[in-house]
Amino acid sequence: MHYQVDPKDPNYQTPYPPSPPPPPPPSMGSPKTTTQPFLGPLITLDTTVSHFLHTLFKPILPTFLLLLLEYSADFRFSFPVSLSLFLASPSLSSRSTPFILGLLLDLAVIGLIKLIFRRTRPPYNPNMSPVVHADNFSFPSGHASRVLFSATLFHLILQNDDGFVSDFIKQWTKLEADFVLLGVWVWAIMTATSRVLLGRHFLFDVLAGVIIGVLEGIVAFLVFWF
Numbered sequence: 532m533h534y535q536v537d538p539k540d541p542n543y544q545t546p547y548p549p550s551p552p553p554p555p556p557p558s559m560g561s562p563k564t565t566t567q568p569f570l571g572p573l574i575t576l577d578t579t580v581s582h583f584l585h586t587l588f589k590p591i592l593p594t595f596l597l598l599l600l601e602y603s604a605d606f607r608f609s610f611p612v613s614l615s616l617f618l619a620s621p622s623l624s625s626r627s628t629p630f631i632l633g634l635l636l637d638l639a640v641i642g643l644i645k646l647i648f649r650r651t652r653p654p655y656n657p658n659m660s661p662v663v664h665a666d667n668f669s670f671p672s673g674h675a676s677r678v679l680f681s682a683t684l685f686h687l688i689l690q691n692d693d694g695f696v697s698d699f700i701k702q703w704t705k706l707e708a709d710f711v712l713l714g715v716w717v718w719a720i721m722t723a724t725s726r727v728l729l730g731r732h733f734l735f736d737v738l739a740g741v742i743i744g745v746l747e748g749i750v751a752f753l754v755f756w757f
Contacts, residue, residue, distance in 0.1 A: 573735075581733040582655060588728045597729050600722040604674045609634060609681065626696060629684055633751035637680050640743060641673040656730030672732045675723040675740030676747065682719035683748025686712060688756065 645668035652669040697708040726732040
């Protein structure tokens with residue numbers, strides 16, 4: 532005797548499982564991974580070389596000197612110095628304006644890039660409390676950009692000086708302007724290098740900060756120096 536199966540019966544089960552739905556089409560906004568084979572080795576090289584330099588030189592170099600360089604390039608020190616020169620006399624105000632506006636430009640540019648990349652600082656230097664620490668992001672180095680901006684702008688100003696800046700430097704330091712300029716470049720290079728040796732930044736962070744700082748110095752001179 533044959534029974535007719537009613538498909539509408541709730542106890543009815545099909546002999547074959549239902550086929551899965553087709554996969555959704557690929558999204559046009561999905562991130563591309565073609566750059567990973569290129570960025571991966573660069574990041575590995577950057578972290579390896581940075582850790583090697585930090586491990587090699589930190590026991591040799593005096594920590595006090597490295598920290599002194601760090602404090603000297605902090606925005607909370609360099610900006611008040613530039614502002615005090617601006618307020619000291621009318622003759623200094625026009626010549627210190629490029630430094631003030633350039634430092635503000637550097638603060639905005641570095642902050643924006645850090646928010647975009649959000650690269651964490653090196654993990655082998657967790658003790659950040661004794662030093663100036665503004666954020667947790669590493670790329671690019673704000674200290675490196677700031678000191679190279681200052682050195683580049685100071686160099687361009689002296690090259691196009693009408694004698695006022697050189698006389699002011701000699702009056703207050705008893706040194707020739709070229710000698711002071713050499714000292715500024717040495718300070719800038721040492722400060723930028725100390726960022727890697729202290730473990731505050733990776734090497735590529737500092738190199739990026741150096742490039743940005745030089746470009747900012749040129750822009751500040753061309754736009755704000757008059």
